[in-house]
Every structure is written in structure tokens, then in C-alpha cells.
Amino acid sequence: MSIERFEGGQRPYSVEHFLEAGIRVAERRFGPGGLIFSPGDTGEQLYFLLEGTVRLYRIYGDHKEATVALLKEGDVFGELSLEAKTCQSAFAEAITASRVAVVRKPVLGEAIRRHPELAIELLSAFSERLSQSDDKMEILLNRGVATRLAMLLWHLADRFGEPDASGKALKPRLTHQDLANMVASTREAVSKVMSEFQRDSLIEVRGRRIVVSPRLVEAYSGNLPSVPGAAA
Helix, strand or coil: CHHHHHHHCCCCCCHHHHHHHCCCCCCEEEECCCCEEECCCCCCCEEEEEEECCEEEEECCEEEEEEEEECCCCCCEECCCCCCCCEECCCEEEECCEEEEEEEEEHHHHHHHHHHHHHHHHHHHHHHHCCHHHHHHHHEEEEEEEEHHHHHHHHHHHEEEEEECEEEEEEECCCHHHHHHHHECHHHHHHHHHHHHCCCCCCCECCCCEEEEEEHHHCCCCCCCCCCCCCC
């Protein structure tokens, strides 16, 4: 069996790819809002997102949710090591209807021993996930709501945006409460900032779809750490 489909960034994965490589998987489906795992759950498995959008979040301070990563098809999540004796340190929640391939770490480790080249793809997936550093969110928690929200919207546009005449239209349809949860703020504060962004033509809102203008990053680039797509 060739492992080539796992190499060279050939994501997103499929269950068939795992099976062809001799890797036993369990496929699970989650509806919007479905909890995939929570802190303290066993970390003996890795999760590969086959379809949908998933967010990882933690609880900070006064029981406020703060999103530390937003995941799309092809991303890997869970405790990112092949050590089975670990526990999950965050919540994983489906934002949209999602399909997930769950692989036990010992099974994956055995597959790597048979196909060492698989380790290259896995390390690439780990690196991609870790580039969405939890530290960035923790740094942003010390910034104002407008800066946190600008960073979030530009990050969403970079990963989930579709080209639009005015910028990038976000695929996930997010409410102000969804955004508030992602930046550890209140719905009222987020609604106020979103209105200001609209007034300044930094975003457009069509129904529940948000269109992010390039002017958003221009307006906030001086306050944002490592803004995706920003000029050096």
C-alpha cells in the first residue's frame, strides 16, 4: 500500500486514506455545538477533521470562553504528541456539522513504524496547528476588544474566507455571541465594536455573513501580533 496521499500537503484527509494505509479509525459526526472533548478527557487519541469547522477553547478568568484555535478540513487536533498517557487541556466544539476521524495514538505509532514517511506529514500537521499559538490568544486577552476582534476577523478571513468584491466573506455564519465567546468579551461590547467597524467600512454584514475588508488589517496592523497576510 502506498502512503503517498499523506505526503506533500495532500490534505484534507479521508477515512479511505487512513484505511488504505492500514490505520484503523473511528469516524464520528457532530452537529453544530456538539462537544467533541473537554479538559480531563483522555488524550490517547488524535482527531483529524474531515469536514466542517471546529473550535478549541479554554475557560479564562470569570468563566469566560476564549477560543485558542479555529480548525478547518484537514487539521489535526487533540494533545499533539504520540504519548497516549495524556489528558485533553481544552474544549473542542463543532461550530458547523462536522465529521472527525479518531485515531488511537498506539495505532498511529505502529503505522509510522511501518511507513516512516507518514511522520513527515504528521509533523507538518502538528506544526500547522501549533502555529495557531495559544500564546497569541493569551497576549490578545490583554488588548482592547476592538483589537482582539480585528485579529479574530482577519484570522477567520485568512483561513475561512471566500473572495468577495469587498474583501473576504466568512464561510461560517457567526453571531455576535459567537464572536464574543471567541474573544473573551460580552455580546454587547462586540456588537458595539462591530457597528463601529461597519461604520468605518472595515467590514460588511449581509444577513449573518461577515465580509472582511483589507482595510481592517491596515487600520489595526500596528496593534496586531503576526497578522496573517499583512505586509512585512
